[in-house]
Amino acid sequence: MLKTSKLLLLSVALLAATASFATAADAKKKVAFVPQLIGIPYFDAMKAGGTEAATKFGVEFIYTGPVDANPVDQLQIVQNLVNQGVDAVSVSVLDASSIAPVVEAAKAKHVTLFTSDSDAPKSGRAVYVAQATDEGLGFMIIDEMVKRVGPDAKIGIVSGEATASNLNAWIGFMQARVKDKYPKLKLLAPQFAGGTAQRAAQLATDIMAANPDLKGIIGVASSTCPGVAQAIETAGKIGKVIGTGYCSPNTARAYLKSGAFAYTVLWDPAELGYLTVWAGKQLIDGKPFEATATPEGMSHPVTYDAKTGILLLGEPAVFTAQNVDNYHF
Amino acid sequence: MSNPLDWFGRREALLAVACLAAVLLFSFLSPYFFNAENLSAVLSNSVELLLVGLGMTLLLGVGGIDVSVGVAMGLAAIAVGRLLQAGVTPAVAGLAGPVAGLLIGVGTGSVVVFGRIPAIVATLGLYGVYRAGIYLCLGGDWLSGLPIGLTELVGTGIAGVPLAFPIVALTYLALYVALRRTPFGPHLLAIGDSEAKARLSGVSVNRTQLLAFIISGGLTGLAASFYVATYRNVEMTIGGTLALEAIAAVVLGGTSVIGGRVSLIGTVLGVLLLRLLQNGLLLSGVPSLWQTVVTGLLLLFVLGIEAVQGRLSLTMLMRSKSGRLASRVAQ
Numbered sequence: 001m002l003k004t005s006k007l008l009l010l011s012v013a014l015l016a017a018t019a020s021f022a023t024a025a026d027a028k029k030k031v032a033f034v035p036q037l038i039g040i041p042y043f044d045a046m047k048a049g050g051t052e053a054a055t056k057f058g059v060e061f062i063y064t065g066p067v068d069a070n071p072v073d074q075l076q077i078v079q080n081l082v083n084q085g086v087d088a089v090s091v092s093v094l095d096a097s098s099i100a101p102v103v104e105a106a107k108a109k110h111v112t113l114f115t116s117d118s119d120a121p122k123s124g125r126a127v128y129v130a131q132a133t134d135e136g137l138g139f140m141i142i143d144e145m146v147k148r149v150g151p152d153a154k155i156g157i158v159s160g161e162a163t164a165s166n167l168n169a170w171i172g173f174m175q176a177r178v179k180d181k182y183p184k185l186k187l188l189a190p191q192f193a194g195g196t197a198q199r200a201a202q203l204a205t206d207i208m209a210a211n212p213d214l215k216g217i218i219g220v221a222s223s224t225c226p227g228v229a230q231a232i233e234t235a236g237k238i239g240k241v242i243g244t245g246y247c248s249p250n251t252a253r254a255y256l257k258s259g260a261f262a263y264t265v266l267w268d269p270a271e272l273g274y275l276t277v278w279a280g281k282q283l284i285d286g287k288p289f290e291a292t293a294t295p296e297g298m299s300h301p302v303t304y305d306a307k308t309g310i311l312l313l314g315e316p317a318v319f320t321a322q323n324v325d326n327y328h329f
Numbered sequence: 330m331s332n333p334l335d336w337f338g339r340r341e342a343l344l345a346v347a348c349l350a351a352v353l354l355f356s357f358l359s360p361y362f363f364n365a366e367n368l369s370a371v372l373s374n375s376v377e378l379l380l381v382g383l384g385m386t387l388l389l390g391v392g393g394i395d396v397s398v399g400v401a402m403g404l405a406a407i408a409v410g411r412l413l414q415a416g417v418t419p420a421v422a423g424l425a426g427p428v429a430g431l432l433i434g435v436g437t438g439s440v441v442v443f444g445r446i447p448a449i450v451a452t453l454g455l456y457g458v459y460r461a462g463i464y465l466c467l468g469g470d471w472l473s474g475l476p477i478g479l480t481e482l483v484g485t486g487i488a489g490v491p492l493a494f495p496i497v498a499l500t501y502l503a504l505y506v507a508l509r510r511t512p513f514g515p516h517l518l519a520i521g522d523s524e525a526k527a528r529l530s531g532v533s534v535n536r537t538q539l540l541a542f543i544i545s546g547g548l549t550g551l552a553a554s555f556y557v558a559t560y561r562n563v564e565m566t567i568g569g570t571l572a573l574e575a576i577a578a579v580v581l582g583g584t585s586v587i588g589g590r591v592s593l594i595g596t597v598l599g600v601l602l603l604r605l606l607q608n609g610l611l612l613s614g615v616p617s618l619w620q621t622v623v624t625g626l627l628l629l630f631v632l633g634i635e636a637v638q639g640r641l642s643l644t645m646l647m648r649s650k651s652g653r654l655a656s657r658v659a660q
């Protein structure tokens with residue numbers, strides 16, 4: 001109850017603020033982004049990118065979201081933004097099944113609702129701004145590994161939960177890449193560590209013991225990265241076994257610097273935030289997305305698939321000891 | 330009827346044989362199993378589970394249980410990690426683990442004992458609370474790549490012996506003495522056997538139960554210091570499976586799941602057997618998914634034997650505990 005009334009109060013205050021602002025700034029268009037939760041480095045990075053784009057493209061950027069990744073709270077926040085008449089609202093969706101009615105309500109109020117970072121494909125959203133494809137992530141980690149160990153090596157895989165569909169999809173694309181492009185590379189069957197660094201370290205240690213000729217280990221779940229890296233450090237195999245994984249620069253920084261990890265693969269959330277606000281501006285201006293375009297201020301082109309309505313940031317980013325300090329998420 | 334505190338009974342002998350059999354089998358199956366490097370990796374991977382398992386032995390013995398030990402370890406690990414980040418001396422940061430653990434033990438024990446809530450229900454609830462606490466403390470951002478000071482301190486140890494060995498040995502010794510040479514042992518078992526009877530006999534039930542939770546908490550906190558020293562990392566999902574693994578090892582070791590019998594050496598052997606199996610199965614090329622199946626079956630097998638032998642019958646599980654043999658309480 002308290003929460004609702006607080007929210008109400010907040011939205012009234014916001015409404016008042018935006019109303020007075022609108023008259024002052026002569027209808028500067030507003031783009032909002034609602035993350036899954038606020039206060040974590042990943043979404044803070046998206047916010048920073050979005051703010052930069054907003055300055056560049058002359059729109060007002062609103063960043064607000066739930067404090068505890070609660071889908072009901074998130075929906076309420078989105079609803080409030082729609083009611084306020086923000087021109088375009090983007091959401092990193094927590095619950096894909098419950099957002100469709102809000103999309104409808106937004107359309108009725110001529111507010112454009114689109115998704116970013118996490119999609120709700122059947123909701124009728126205007127576009128989905130995607131960070132990377134499963135295929136891109138799977139291929140990239142293998143390609144980068146081959147650059148370092150050659151196409152004729154044995155590589156171990158430590159994953160998280162055996163039921164996690166995104167992790168399994170990445171492993172599937174790793175295996176497909178090896179089969180198509182590097183037939184001599186021996187990818188060991190994935191071992192599943194669940195969520196803990198302790199189990200990941202145990203598995204990585206055992207994989208190295210069982211395969212003295214091992215050249216690399218891939219930590220698929222971000223929770224496995226510290227364990228895999230620590231196992232390589234403890235075994236004294238820095239340089240002999242190349243560690244890597246899908247983990248954020250903050251998680252991997254110490255291991256990239258110690259050499260236990262040679263690189264990690266992920267995307268840059270700041271770029272994703274930038275692209276999100278750019279997409280919002282395009283939608284407000286009624287400009288269609290082109291199949292390939294390079295938004296002003298970005299160093300590489302983004303692609304748009306009209307059939308799926310996905311605007312793709314591009315290739316995943318590779319973080320190494322050299323560039324890791326430029327990122328803070 | 331054997332003495333419930335028997336330090337080396339039939340179960341312990343069986344477990345020792347099982348460990349030896351596992352070592353022989355895996356040495357045969359994998360050329361990489363039987364060497365100093367791998368075996369010492371198995372041992373160092375057992376440290377946290379040993380400490381938490383020894384605490385859990387007391388809790389099961391007193392007729393309690395704590396399914397929140399994994400997340401409690403997570404909270405204590407955050408304390409250690411934050412202190413390391415703040416540049417505190419490694420020794421002080423290392424001590425913060427057990428201190429935090431003791432405090433959490435007081436909290437958990439108080440909820441169970443004074444709240445008069447069954448331990449499994451109370452600790453399930455606390456599991457959620459502590460998990461949320463970890464989330465709030467970390468805010469989605471893990472502690473990783475922590476300063477190496479504590480790692481060096483623990484790894485170098487005393488005269489080249491990693492600190493884990495003397496600490497686990499001392500812990501074992503202290504618990505052994507507490508159970509055998511002080512009233513704590515008989516009181517614990519009496520309560521585990523029948524809380525009502527123990528109360529009538531003048532045993533301070535609340536104090537004994539609370540003490541068991543506090544000791545378990547302290548050991549969990551100690552495990553947290555080792556965790557941070559080993560992995561230099563506190564992740565959001567820390568300790569997810571620790572409670573279940575500890576309960577499995579303790580029950581394997583012959584401590585009764587419904588209280589009234591404890592075996593410290595059984596817990597040690599149970600932990601070793603679990604870790605040997607996990608290591609050996611992987612080295613022999615068994616996918617990790619099947620490892621949990623093997624340990625699960627092993628547990629069912631052991632409990633099955635108990636049921637057949639009549640040590641733990643269905644009727645005994647369902648019947649009021651006061652109906653159980655009084656001779657087990659005798660000390």
